[in-house]
Amino acid sequence: MPEIIDATAIEKACKEILDHYAPEPRYILAIMQDMQKRFNYLPPQGLKMLASYTGVPFSQVYAMASFYKAFSLKPKGRYIIKVCDGTACHIKGAETLVEQIYKYLQIRPGETTRDGSFSLETVNCLGACALAPVMVINEKVYGKVTPADIERIIKEYGGWADEGKQC
Amino acid sequence: MKLIIDGREVSAYPGETILEVCRRENIFIPTLCYHPAFKGQGVCRMCMVELEDENGNRRMVASCTYPVQEGLKIVTFSAKIDKVRKNIIRLLASRAKGSDYIQDLAGQYGVEPLDLPGLDNEKCILCRLCVNACKLMGSSVLAAVWRGIDKKISTPYEEAAEECIGCAACYEVCPTGAIEMKEENGQRIIWNKVFNLVLCQHCGKAYATEEQIALVERKTGISLPALCEACRSQNLAGRLKNFSG
Amino acid sequence: MKENNVKEKGCTKIMVCCGTGCTANGARQVLARLEEKLRGNKNFEVVPVLKATGCNGWCEKGPLVKIMPEDITYCQVKAEDVDEIIEKTLLRGEKIKRLLYRDPQTKEFLVSLHQTDFYRKQKKIALRNIGEIDPASIDDYIERDGYKALEKALKYMTPDEVLEEVIKSGLRGRGGGGFPTGRKWQACKKVPRFPKYIICNGDEGDPGAFMDRSIMEGDPHTIIEGMLICAYVLQAEKGFIYVRDEYDLAVKHLTQAILDARRCGFLGKNILGSSLSFDIELVRGGGAFVCGEETALIKSIEGFPGEPRDKYIFPTESGLWGQPTVINNVETWANIPVIILEGGEKFASLGTEGSKGTKVFSLVGKVVNTGLVEVPMGITLREIIYEIGGGIPNGRQFKAVQTGGPSGGCIPAQLLDLEIDFDTLTREGSMMGSGGIIVMDDTTCMVEVARYYTNFLAVESCGKCTPCREGLRALLAILTRIVKGEGKMEDLELLQEISEVMQEASLCALGRTAPNPVLSTLKYFQDEYVAHIIDRRCPAGVCPELTVFEIDAELCTGCTLCQKNCPVDAITGEAKKAHIIQQDKCIRCGECYRSCRFRAVKVK
Ligand SMILES: Cc1cc2nc3c(=O)[nH]c(=O)nc-3n(C[C@H](O)[C@H](O)[C@H](O)COP(=O)(O)O)c2cc1C
Ligand code: SF4
């Protein structure tokens, strides 16, 4: 889906999402899920609209958005690398994978490469512990990843434009 | 209904909490996140007391949220309770190294803050009284945001909030002096927002922000004379006082 | 071939496991290839039926392909194997040896999954359908007695009789607390206020546990049926399934299942011609471990941050929107239809005095066979780890198991013969939790494990109450300095005291159990703490600041595996000659230490 940056387009897209739901606080979570999916983050404008639509104070909507890990308040990269740091993966060396990714992309968990291509996150168990350590890029699952695999995997996604030479 | 608090029989009404009963009966229980204007929150956990069952087994509960029941046996002070309270103060003192109030309290309880990589000069203990006060004022611009050890009190995006009227209720209710407010040159700065102060026509004291007065006018449809509270009550025998909220 | 298939509607079934593990290993490609090759295949009189099933539990050996009714299981199947499977097995009835599982001890080839050690000791109740049915097909579920329990309840039992049966079964909640399910329903039934709500807790936040996911993905209708039976008892009209955010496939299958159930009249008005009307709504979680706690989950459904409240009044009295609410775990729900259909007594005949029936465990970590196992309560840890799990890989030594999720505890080798149930685990300073069993060997540092869980909880706690939030902050800071080699002996007392206060004073069970990892490792592995503090050494070779790796030239065969695995090229040496670690380059990630098959890499 093309990235949306201009305010009227965001407003229009948010309005479409809101129209799917009755104006009740209990749909806040679902609406945020939809917005996150649509924009890859929650635009402040969208949260404001959500607040007035459901009649919940903006501060409380913001508290929700910051509380839940599924949402991000800043735009994310095109490819989201999730390294599992669940217990099974942790004891099989997940942290080394994070280090390796830093080496190639210069991003730490929670950060996005400057060219907007990759975001890195650590997550709590992807439910594939038998394949630990596990990492997911967008929808694709990589199991039994070794630090040496990282370079190849990142290259599959074209590496990072700015620091392309590294990979 | 009847309760037994520290061996003494006390009467209580359904719907009350243990803390409310104790306050009425002048039984001391320390609290940090309780204020009679709001409901018990169960946040600070200073108010823990012990309940004793028929077999003499005890368990700890937060008195500010525990609803009274017929025949409840309550112990408000014991070695265990003391240990919990001291440790809570110690933990808060390790967090809020910048708050004189909390550091004094630590002194009173005879505990030293832990040597931990601190939050620099933090004062807030996250009791959320400000959040409640703001809500009561009808603005609701403050909330406890994020979670876990990153929890903090903030306006959305930590920016000046549209609905903030600069009433300073949060500032007044905060026990630790964590909320910064500056008043100079006829202006008040709080939560990153600048407000123009209105002076009392009678005594000349700055008594409210323009936004506060505008809100009252909007809500009540009455245009108030520009008087501070003291002068107003003098003049109007308190009738308009109801509107100041 | 056809003769013996009459029962199965006269045809062979090929079941490709499409659980998360197998999918990650390429099951979808196998499925696609089979589909392509079988469609309109003229060589068959009756073309075999192809099914994508939920997780069989043996993710380690995936992708798994089962052929029924012959009961043949092929392991680690690749798309390239499909032609051979069709040619040899499906058309000619021959088995392909290289795809069969070979028992590592007896070296025998085992035809069926059910003959393996991994399966033999298992007893499937909650997982009874998973791997056997296509989760997207309500017909598959119905074929295996699905919705029969509901029919039995509605047509032949009163709500009180249904409740009685659940009480008799002795079923205790599988979500962690272990509260008797029948008593919970009874408490809610007594409250004379309507509407009442029913919630399925599918938040599954424990890292390392995936049984709920497997049920939601692999057998969604059993959850719906369980909830319907409870609805009948309580006269509830509305239910919610709260699913963890990351579980896309579970959401997909549950959504489909709800639609199908409505279409077939199992959800909606006057179900099966009775007076029961009930519908279910799916809620996607926002990604917060604490939302597994029931009062937080309720807040979350209502549209607030998931902060728990003091539970002095139970949700059965005042839950969702202040109404009486029953909330149960996914696995709990999955047991209900079986209890109603086969009777509470039969269920209660399995398990121990205080914990009846079976429990699903996710067996992961340093163990040969990782995956999901369902076993009767009261089985020993040794049986699970050594008989089902096949022991510790790479000839390493067992050190501990961690049970009960992040706020569970670590159980040492001397307790391997512990018969596990709700009460024994709690007694030993751990807990059942959702049933994660994480096996740790001598390359796992127990202090680091405690720090890991504490960090997890510090981030995942809601942050509302002081003891939990500030206690975790303090524990984390202290543990961090110990693993960095900056700890003091006094720190151990401090850890103990803060932990005790958290247990007493925290608002919810997260905070009250959060110190378990610290307390249990302090209790059983104090020597490791002391090694970090006094000797400034990490015996397991995990903590980078306190570890130096060396290669023992005597033991090194020069296989070059470590060299290949080292992420920073710190290992030099020619093939077949002893290798050397260049200390200035080494980042102490332990990759070589864990992967060396000759145990030539040593912790200095
Ligand atoms: C921190 C915390 C996390 C929890 N996480 C879960 C969870 O992921 N899934 C679950 O079913 N129960 C979880 N529980 C337990 C629930 O609060 C609740 O007891 C359970 O859902 C009740 O269902 P049951 O009686 O069927 O077990 C958690 C509890 C706590 C304190
Ligand atoms: S114990 Fe922890 S998770 Fe529970 S309410 Fe307190 S801060 Fe929140």
Ligand code: FES
């Ligand atoms: S711990 Fe990584 S997938 Fe479960």
Ligand code: FES
């Ligand atoms: S006063 Fe009860 S928890 Fe703060």
